[in-house]
Amino acid sequence: MDRLRQMFNVVADGNGNASAASIKRHILASGIQLDDFRLSITMERLGALGEGPISFESFVALVGDELLMLKRTFNRELVIPDWEEYCTDLRMIHDRVANDRSGNNANYIPILRDADPEKWGVAVCSVDGQRLEIGDVDVYHSIQSVSKPLTYAYAIEREGPEFLQSYVGVEPSGRPFNSLELLPDMRPFNPCVNAGAIMTAGVVASSWPEKDARAITGEIMKLWSELCGEVAPVRFSEETMLSERETADNNFAIAYLLRGGKGLPRGVDLHKMLDLYLSCCSIEMTASMLSVAAATLANGGVCPITGRQVLTTDVVKKTLSVMQAAGMYDSAGVFTLEVGLPAKSGVAGAVMTVVPNLMGLATFSPRLDSYGNSVRGVAFCRQLVELFTFHIYDSLSGGRTGCKRDPRASQHNRKQRDLSDLQWAVSHGDRYATKVRDLLLECMIAITLADGEIEEPEIVIMAETYVEIMGHQPKQGELHAMARASQEQIAISGSGPFEQLLQRLRDECLQLDDNAREMILEAAFRVACADGIIEPEEDFQLRGIADALCINEGVLELEIARFQRQRAAQPSVVAG
Ligand code: GLN
Numbered sequence: 001m002d003r004l005r006q007m008f009n010v011v012a013d014g015n016g017n018a019s020a021a022s023i024k025r026h027i028l029a030s031g032i033q034l035d036d037f038r039l040s041i042t043m044e045r046l047g048a049l050g051e052g053p054i055s056f057e058s059f060v061a062l063v064g065d066e067l068l069m070l071k072r073t074f075n076r077e078l079v080i081p082d083w084e085e086y087c088t089d090l091r092m093i094h095d096r097v098a099n100d101r102s103g104n105n106a107n108y109i110p111i112l113r114d115a116d117p118e119k120w121g122v123a124v125c126s127v128d129g130q131r132l133e134i135g136d137v138d139v140y141h142s143i144q145s146v147s148k149p150l151t152y153a154y155a156i157e158r159e160g161p162e163f164l165q166s167y168v169g170v171e172p173s174g175r176p177f178n179s180l181e182l183l184p185d186m187r188p189f190n191p192c193v194n195a196g197a198i199m200t201a202g203v204v205a206s207s208w209p210e211k212d213a214r215a216i217t218g219e220i221m222k223l224w225s226e227l228c229g230e231v232a233p234v235r236f237s238e239e240t241m242l243s244e245r246e247t248a249d250n251n252f253a254i255a256y257l258l259r260g261g262k263g264l265p266r267g268v269d270l271h272k273m274l275d276l277y278l279s280c281c282s283i284e285m286t287a288s289m290l291s292v293a294a295a296t297l298a299n300g301g302v303c304p305i306t307g308r309q310v311l312t313t314d315v316v317k318k319t320l321s322v323m324q325a326a327g328m329y330d331s332a333g334v335f336t337l338e339v340g341l342p343a344k345s346g347v348a349g350a351v352m353t354v355v356p357n358l359m360g361l362a363t364f365s366p367r368l369d370s371y372g373n374s375v376r377g378v379a380f381c382r383q384l385v386e387l388f389t390f391h392i393y394d395s396l397s398g399g400r401t402g403c404k405r406d407p408r409a410s411q412h413n414r415k416q417r418d419l420s421d422l423q424w425a426v427s428h429g430d431r432y433a434t435k436v437r438d439l440l441l442e443c444m445i446a447i448t449l450a451d452g453e454i455e456e457p458e459i460v461i462m463a464e465t466y467v468e469i470m471g472h473q474p475k476q477g478e479l480h481a482m483a484r485a486s487q488e489q490i491a492i493s494g495s496g497p498f499e500q501l502l503q504r505l506r507d508e509c510l511q512l513d514d515n516a517r518e519m520i521l522e523a524a525f526r527v528a529c530a531d532g533i534i535e536p537e538e539d540f541q542l543r544g545i546a547d548a549l550c551i552n553e554g555v556l557e558l559e560i561a562r563f564q565r566q567r568a569a570q571p572s573v574v575a576g
Helices: 002-011 020-029 037-049 056-074 083-098 144-159 161-165 194-207 213-227 238-246 249-260 270-281 287-298 313-326 329-338 375-387 411-427 431-448 456-470 478-493 496-509 514-528 536-548 553-569 571-575
Strands: 121-126 131-135 283-285 343-345 350-355 359-364
Touching (some): 037 056, 083 121, 083 375, 083 553, 144 194, 144 270, 144 313, 144 343, 161 194, 213 270, 213 283, 213 287, 238 270, 283 287, 287 313, 287 350, 329 375, 350 375, 375 553, 411 456, 411 514, 431 456, 431 496, 431 514, 431 536, 456 514, 478 496, 496 536, 536 553
Antiparallel strands (some): 343 350
């Protein structure tokens, strides 16, 4: 009963009653949609109950059938526990990237040339089915090359990887997507460039002698539909298909080259092969749908929205490997270096990115860079990975990631644990902990004096932090005395003391682990935010401290924004 009571308390009001609205609010705040299949019974019952108060007893009767899912939802036990916080961070990146208007729409066919270049949408779906949609996520657009990895997955599931690989390589090409160049044995480099995707379409087309290209496309559309959890209908654009056919000279050249070189699988008809390839490009979806498809890949082939195994994990593994090696064409190398995630772009402006075991991401923005990748899509991925530990090699232990965030862990709990560990170790004389404490206090005092004055709210925050790390209150006037001593120093030698502090931080930085450096910075901007705003001098000093501690600037900005939000939400903290 206790655990049920705890759950109930999360949604109950001051009178000890919950309501359908409060329950729904909590579910939505966790990132789970109200039409999630895992909560369908609960939702139905809630609907029947209406808007009246829900007592503890009716709550117990209500939640029984889907208890585990509700418990995870209410208790923030989903893969990204602090979903709202995470969404705020992603919105910030979205807004920042929106200012980038560089690049141009693809112009080889009217429908892409005339697409509104301002459209900008970001959709995320976690492997637990938490969903976020920002901006133009419901705009249908042709998926173009984003179709390629799925046609590949379809082909290997149907024909086996060996058969496919005898026709299509898995090597990065380093060439533009429409290049006519092939491997020395006349196989295309990989399934993510046109030549490889055309040959893959050939393998699939040859396996369905009785079906025409459009009927086979229908089968592939069914797979897309399952992959995206049927959140909306997968469409087909006749207009795109007609234009694609009219402008397919280069793709015809590739097809003839393939037929003349290696030969086509089972002697399949060249036009059928090309028609299948072009009609897969003409499938239309939205960023919202693609984010769920990407989440299914992130989740080893099980769609988080429906719970259905759509692809085998082995096929997903191969598909992601190919996306990693070649999904971004001839900038796949740089993308792997900077972003380190499997992704696939298309010339209509979509980028579908997979963070394995965590989430799928899809962006839509039609302006392309010189490689044919969406400018904003790539920029979003870059900024995302600058702030969060999503790059495959961010998992290296012992290294420095610039104190990036990991939304998987509950940061709040971790910070509290760190502070209590520090307190415990300081009280037993641990040298490392003592050093961290000293740097932490000095940085707080430096920020207090950033504008030359010692203000009371700053002393209050310093005292709070002092208690957290020392386990007892500072002596009467102790913090004032420390601050005044520094103030005198500054009066004598200007910015000298702050410069010396930065130098010491730089010297110590290599000996401090990520947690310690973060704690120091966090303490510093707790003080900077004491009066609700960060003054320019404080901002300058915070940046200096972050830089000296090798904490990346994006992370600092994110943290400042987060801290200010928290302050705004609970102004009483300032008063103690
Ligand atoms: N339809 C396009 C082509 O075949 C798809 C290419 C792409 O999205 N990069 O040229």
